[in-house]
Every structure is written in structure tokens, then in C-alpha cells.
Amino acid sequence: MNEDKLLKALKAATSVEVSSRTDDAVLNAAREKAAQMRAAKSIAPRRRLCHLPRRRALEVQQRKIPTPLHRHQGPRHRGD
């Protein structure tokens, strides 16, 4: 028997399945954790603006005012 055939035969002969109890325990925990991670992501603030006064924070959030963060991403102006 060549090596490949022997390995395939060994795999088929000595495979061990996990119990449905383990399947349920692992998959339920995985779903719970996934829901937690989704929730954590959805409430995460897009940007930290709490150091700015409220009105200024709103303007920045609505992108009315360019901030250093915006400025360095855009094209450079002549004379900058």
C-alpha cells in the first residue's frame, strides 16, 4: 500500500466525531459572542469628539468644518 492510500485509509479508520453536546455548547457560545461583538461594534463612536464644545463637535460631525484630520487627507492647496 503506498503512502497516500495508507494515510487515507488511516484517516477513514480512525476519525473521531465530536458529540452533539459539544456541537451545541460550542456553537451556542460562538453565537452569543458574535452577538456581543456586533453590539459592541454598533455602539462604538466613529470619532472621538468629546473634547470639543458641543456645537463645534456637531459641525465637525456634519463635516461642515475641515479639521486637521480632514485637511491632511485632501489635496494640498497652493501655498500650504
Next chain:
Amino acid sequence: MDDSVLISRYKAGDAEAFETLYDRYKTVMASYVYALTGSREEADNIVQEVFLAVIRRADSLTPEGNFRAYLLTRARGLALNLKRVKVPECADCPDAVASAPGPAEIVENHESAQRLADALAALPSEQREVVALRAHAGMTVNEIADMLREPLGTIKSRYRYALEKLRAFLCEEEQ
């Protein structure tokens, strides 16, 4: 789909990505731990324990790492730490080896499957471990050497001796 993509998706909250990873590795891990411990129950417990630990620490999982090696290394650590390493005594417990359906043309019946399982169980534990990783995880000898932190030559010779013994065992049984 690649493990790293599935890990990233799971970290983003996609539970189905984790299910795919679990389905991919649960039998590989259980079969490997069974080869180490000789106990289906312990294999089952260790698979559960390793995956639950992965879930608990999902936030810090890194998609770049080798997930298969990570799982198998953790499973091995648990199996060895619990001092449960022993040779499976398949002759006394014929139901110990799961009758997972395999390629029909290779394992034609339960008898030949049992013969192979007995041959594997009769190997020294170091050789059995290498064969189990080759057969169930599909790892190369290089990957096995990396995972077990052993010299490549050592792993190659363990594997070569194991194959020789398995072939000799099967020949003896046939005569």
C-alpha cells in the same frame, strides 16, 4: 474560504464564519487528541474546551496566525497536561474507534478499519502523533516539526519508522 478571512468575519460578528471554522477542525482535533489519549470522551472534552477558550478570547484573535496549528497545539497541551497520554487499547474496546464513513474503496469493511486502528494504536506515542497529524490534519513533516518544535530530521525518521511498522503490521495480519 481562508481561515484568516473567516476569523476576521467572526470578529466582525458573523457567527456562520465561526461555524465553518468549527466544522473544518472539530474532527481533525478530536481524531488527533484521540490518537494521543486513546479516549473518545477526553477527545470530545478537549475539543470543547479549546473552542470555548477561542470564543472567550475572540477579540484578541489574530487572523494572520496559523489557526490550525494554534488549535492543535492547545489541544495537545491540554492532553499532555492532564497526563492522559496512553496507548488506546482497541482490542478491549472495539467501539472506541468511531466508525466514520471513509472512502469505500480504501476501507472496505469494519474489519480492515479495525486492523488499521489497531496498527496505529500499537505504535509508540511519538510516532503515532506524527502519523495522526499527517493523516488527519494533512500537515507536512515541516509543519509538524514547527508545531512540535522538534528537529525536522527527528520528525522525518519518526514518520518513516511509523510507516514501516504500519506496513509490516498489515502484511502480518494478511498472512
